[in-house]
Amino acid sequence: MRTRRWLAIAALLAGYFFVTNEQEAYAMHIMEGFLPAKWALFWWGLFLPFFLVGLRRLVRTLKEHPEQKLLMALAGAFTFVLSALKIPSVTGSSSHPTGIGFGAALFGPWVMVVIGTMVLLFQALLLAHGGLTTLGANALSMAVVGPLVAFTVYQLHRRRFVSQRMALFLAACLSDLATYVTTSVQLALAFPAPEGGVLASFLKFAGIFAITQVPLAVTEGILTVMVWNWLASYQASPLFQREKGA
Amino acid sequence: MKKNRWLFAFVLVLILLPLWWARGSEFGGTDDQAERAIQTLAPHYRPWFESIFTPPGGEVETLLFSLQAALGAGVIGYVIGLYKGRSERKNGHDSRV
Numbered sequence: 001m002r003t004r005r006w007l008a009i010a011a012l013l014a015g016y017f018f019v020t021n022e023q024e025a026y027a028m029h030i031m032e033g034f035l036p037a038k039w040a041l042f043w044w045g046l047f048l049p050f051f052l053v054g055l056r057r058l059v060r061t062l063k064e065h066p067e068q069k070l071l072m073a074l075a076g077a078f079t080f081v082l083s084a085l086k087i088p089s090v091t092g093s094s095s096h097p098t099g100i101g102f103g104a105a106l107f108g109p110w111v112m113v114v115i116g117t118m119v120l121l122f123q124a125l126l127l128a129h130g131g132l133t134t135l136g137a138n139a140l141s142m143a144v145v146g147p148l149v150a151f152t153v154y155q156l157h158r159r160r161f162v163s164q165r166m167a168l169f170l171a172a173c174l175s176d177l178a179t180y181v182t183t184s185v186q187l188a189l190a191f192p193a194p195e196g197g198v199l200a201s202f203l204k205f206a207g208i209f210a211i212t213q214v215p216l217a218v219t220e221g222i223l224t225v226m227v228w229n230w231l232a233s234y235q236a237s238p239l240f241q242r243e244k245g246a
Numbered sequence: 247m248k249k250n251r252w253l254f255a256f257v258l259v260l261i262l263l264p265l266w267w268a269r270g271s272e273f274g275g276t277d278d279q280a281e282r283a284i285q286t287l288a289p290h291y292r293p294w295f296e297s298i299f300t301p302p303g304g305e306v307e308t309l310l311f312s313l314q315a316a317l318g319a320g321v322i323g324y325v326i327g328l329y330k331g332r333s334e335r336k337n338g339h340d341s342r343v
Contacts, residue, residue, distance in 0.1 A: 032295055032296065034284060071325070076321075077317075077321035077322045079318075080314060080315075080317065080318035081314075081322065084311050084312075084314040085315065088261065088268075089273075090267050092264075092271025093273055093274055094273045122314070125298065126299065126301075127310050127311065127314075128297035131295065131297060132295070133295045187284070191288050191291070201287060204287075205283070215260050215263075218260060219257055219261065222256060222260075226257075229250050231326070234332070
């Protein structure tokens with residue numbers, strides 16, 4: 001059964017490689033200064049409440065379950081590594097995965113809001129990758145929308161629609177894609193096309209870079225399942241035992 | 247972890263295939279292309295804020311990126327190794343497990 005599922009995924013992927021051709025792709029994180037001030041403020045305003053709630057949840061989780069500190073460090077490190085990997089894609093450009101889905105599946109969405117934001121802040125400050133003015137927008141797409149999507153998708157497993165590993169794969173994969181779709185919405189709103197407006201602009205951004213991101217999202221899904229497999233084989237935490245008992 | 251071996255092979259294919267599929271490309275970052283796209287959509291737009299710190303040159307940028315990956319990978323290795331050790335110690339008392 002499981003082999004057949006992976007074969008189906010491989011077949012889908014092969015089909016995907018055949019329909020794509022070289023195109024330009026857009027946007028990892030929105031560059032510093034590349035959102036007009038009013039939009040930068042708008043996304044900051046939308047993002048901050050999520051961050052504050054996330055921070056409170058994180059502190060509370062650590063207080064109630066100090067033994068989860070290790071796993072949380074692992075989730076953070078995973079995001080840290082994956083967002084440093086600029087992986088070539090079939091479109092002839094590179095982009096990177098987000099690594100958000102793993103932690104969101106383990107801890108729920110809120111912890112990853114904080115962790116994701118810290119990674120983005122690091123990249124904005126030291127690598128000139130993304131930016132401070134655009135941090136609100138970037139954090140909303142990667143550290144808010146990403147974890148929320150991952151967590152929601154992961155619940156499929158609780159409802160017994162798919163196996164746990166499949167749910168994890170889909171959660172990581174789709175949260176990665178959702179992040180980049182959100183980015184293109186943000187760019188489209190700030191830069192509507194002269195003809196066709198926001199929608200045309202969105203289709204341009206999303207249509208093109210979604211294609212770049214698809215193989216990277218699949219890569220992220222697989223890497224996430226791999227780390228999960230390691231942890232599960234060592235029964236690494238109470239979290240896993242709980243999952244087993246459920 | 248035989249399953250992981252297959253998964254890893256698949257990841258390798260996913261990463262290497264583009265190098266062959268889109269050979270001749272530069273595989274530049276998508277953010278540079280976003281910059282260009284914005285300039286075609288809004289030719290008069292000027293970025294209104296500069297990065298506080300920009301890595302001086304590509305080499306330093308590469309250094310910082312690899313530092314990011316190395317630190318993260320170190321933590322991942324440490325945590326997984328720790329869990330492995332713990333589970334081995336626990337199972338060591340009962341060799342049948």
